[in-house]
Amino acid sequence: MTALLKDESGFDPNAIRSQFPILSRQVNGHPLIYFDNAATAQKPEQVIEAVTDVWRYSYANVHRGLHTLANEATEAFEVTRRKAAALIGVECDSQIVFTKGATEAINLVADSFGAMLNEGDEIILTQMEHHSNIVPWHFLRERKGIVLKFAPVTEGGELDWHGFDALFTDRTRLVSMVHMSNVLGSVTPARQVVQRAHAADAAVLFDGTQATVHMPIDVIDLGCDFYVFTGHKLYGPNGVGVLYAARDWLDRLRPYQGGGEMIAEVREDSVEYAHSPHKFEAGTPAIADVIGLGAAIDWVQAFDREAVMAHESALMDRFEVQIRDIDGLKILGGDQDRGAIISFVVDGAHPHDLAQLMDKYGVAVRAGHHCAHPLMQRFGVPGAVRASFALYNTKTEVDAAVMALRKALNFLI
Numbered sequence: 001m002t003a004l005l006k007d008e009s010g011f012d013p014n015a016i017r018s019q020f021p022i023l024s025r026q027v028n029g030h031p032l033i034y035f036d037n038a039a040t041a042q043k044p045e046q047v048i049e050a051v052t053d054v055w056r057y058s059y060a061n062v063h064r065g066l067h068t069l070a071n072e073a074t075e076a077f078e079v080t081r082r083k084a085a086a087l088i089g090v091e092c093d094s095q096i097v098f099t100k101g102a103t104e105a106i107n108l109v110a111d112s113f114g115a116m117l118n119e120g121d122e123i124i125l126t127q128m129e130h131h132s133n134i135v136p137w138h139f140l141r142e143r144k145g146i147v148l149k150f151a152p153v154t155e156g157g158e159l160d161w162h163g164f165d166a167l168f169t170d171r172t173r174l175v176s177m178v179h180m181s182n183v184l185g186s187v188t189p190a191r192q193v194v195q196r197a198h199a200a201d202a203a204v205l206f207d208g209t210q211a212t213v214h215m216p217i218d219v220i221d222l223g224c225d226f227y228v229f230t231g232h233k234l235y236g237p238n239g240v241g242v243l244y245a246a247r248d249w250l251d252r253l254r255p256y257q258g259g260g261e262m263i264a265e266v267r268e269d270s271v272e273y274a275h276s277p278h279k280f281e282a283g284t285p286a287i288a289d290v291i292g293l294g295a296a297i298d299w300v301q302a303f304d305r306e307a308v309m310a311h312e313s314a315l316m317d318r319f320e321v322q323i324r325d326i327d328g329l330k331i332l333g334g335d336q337d338r339g340a341i342i343s344f345v346v347d348g349a350h351p352h353d354l355a356q357l358m359d360k361y362g363v364a365v366r367a368g369h370h371c372a373h374p375l376m377q378r379f380g381v382p383g384a385v386r387a388s389f390a391l392y393n394t395k396t397e398v399d400a401a402v403m404a405l406r407k408a409l410n411f412l413i
């Protein structure tokens with residue numbers, strides 16, 4: 001792991017902080033230090049304006065109108081589809097489905113892909129999945145007798161390759177795996193996973209909810225079948241997410257929900273569906289939020305993403321170096337290739353108490369199970385404190401957060 005104490009990326013967070021109105025507020029008499037970015041990111045003016053401009057000046061329903069406003073809204077909505085495709089390296093925007101979020105995107109695949117499975121078919125997950133990449137598959141276990149297998153995670157926080165490899169059988173139909181863990185920050189070896197799964201004729205879904213925020217993504221290079229991400233962690237609005245499906249998957253999968261927008265023709269005795277991706281977008285979508293996601297993608301893409309990554313890793317390293325020698329502190333994982341997310345526990349201090357005391361100093365960190373019960377079970381802890389960094393965070397904030405952590409510990413232990 002890189003132990004940079006100096007941020008040499010050339011990226012200057014101070015140059016963009018003024019674009020985030022919320023970052024200038026005080027919390028409990030202290031400047032806000034927002035390290036809960038893995039839960040949701042704050043929004044730049046560009047995104048806030050894009051959403052409010054839709055409401056103010058160009059709002060209408062999409063796809064069905066013939067008037068100017070409807071055409072403008074439809075055009076802006078579809079332009080976002082092209083931006084979302086480009087963000088993850090896809091040329092053909094008809095492979096992009098808008099959903100409510102990553103959770104709905106995974107539920108869509110679980111329902112539609114799941115309809116093609118039979119009792120006894122197997123799906124491989126990992127111990128480091130977010131509940132949104134576990135529970136939809138449990139539905140299939142409960143309802144269809146699908147077998148779920150969990151690939152182990154090493155003490156160092158990596159996918160245990162041998163354990164993963166050993167789970168494949170001739171009944172394996174799908175691997176559904178996080179691309180970057182929301183707890184450990186671990187980046188899974190996506191290309192090798194796809195090679196292994198495809199060799200067994202199994203499809204691959206990556207949950208790119210955190211990865212899309214912290215690293216450039218090229219799903220064509222990865223070769224996966226499905227990739228999902230969510231808007232609100234990418235500095236965009238909530239209520240919007242993306243499902244990418246490779247090749248002809250969208251044509252092969254049955255629609256997930258029925259309603260307006262997703263049909264070509266409805267009769268009393270039959271229904272003909274619209275072409276993909278509209279087949280999967282029943283009902284009025286989150287129009288302003290989708291357009292806001294387009295603004296967020298533009299905003300993120302305007303930066304040198306490698307430099308942003310280096311900046312975020314430097315923040316995490318600086319944090320880690322300063323907390324590592326705290327008595328009784330244990331970082332979950334730590335050896336792995338990871339993004340700017342770090343979780344830890346301290347003997348004798350409950351994670352909730354730590355987070356609440358740090359909040360007294362204006363520091364927002366997350367504490368709890370992080371929607372990852374199996375991972376907490378794997379590490380034998382009920383919960384952990386998580387600090388997750390964004391491009392607007394600074395070294396000064398890291399130092400102040402460490403100070404707040406030390407004060408909280410002095411109080412508790």
Ligand SMILES: Cc1ncc(COP(=O)(O)O)c(C=O)c1O
Nearest residue numbers: 101102103130132182207209230
């Ligand atoms: C790795 C991962 N997957 C999925 C989700 C679910 O995202 P959403 O709630 O936006 O659907 C999260 C949210 O924390 C996450 O971190």
